[in-house]
Amino acid sequence: MKQAKKLLEEVGIEGDRVEMYNMGASDAPLFAAAVNEMTERARTLGPNPLKKRG
């Protein structure tokens, strides 16, 4: 995951846009928390720079 973030950052895309979470299939609260975190990150970072030019 560290490497994937580095590869993205080399190109000019924030590494924070990608993340890996480990959770069990029955861990609904964990899943919801992860989704909320990623949503928050996306809001802070703004639109995907690739889509802006889309």
Next chain:
Amino acid sequence: MIVGERKPFDEIKEMVQDHKKIMILGCGTCVAVCMAGGEKEVELLAAQMRLAAKLDGKNVEVMEDTVTRQCDREYIEPILEKARECDAVISMACGVGVQLLSDLIEEIPVYPALNTRFIGTNEVEGVWLERCMMCGDCVLGKTGGICPIAMCAKGLVNGPCGGTNKGKCEVSNEKDCAWTLIYRRLEKQGKLDNIREIFPPKKYGLHVNPIRQVNEAYLHAEMEEHHG
């Protein structure tokens, strides 16, 4: 194996900035094993190139391929036609592969994606160590199979020097003292007397670029076949 390291992305991007159709060609031998220029690394670089082009609002077509060995004509020839359809090729091979490919498609520029560093071994997963400097005058038979040219920071053929420090080198505590390693190995082989031998200065004249090697027996047999 030949150990290479991928260049920084910005350097690669800058080299090919004027090209619109690019082929990224990997090499499936040494640089694939050292995780720098094999099929997987081709995919990663291609993905980065496509993302970067899109970010820059450029229309760049990136093709991917990997051959078994870029230092052999027979392996490159099958992809030449495809390479000629491109404006440029980024080679993920060592410097030898880059040059042979460029010799074969002279009109298309070939850019190196790697820095070719040394020939060495895989120490542990993800770590490589230089083991041979290709001096052309091998002393391994006398030094217990450990090369003092490559492994000693000073390349001393008569060691150890005064900088040996409990098995490490004065240059860095992370480097083993090559001559301590040699001593221990010769001890195991019952050949410690080897270390008393004073080696003459190395024949550095043997390494005059570019070196060409000829197998006379092969050439002779070839000639006989053709001329009876």
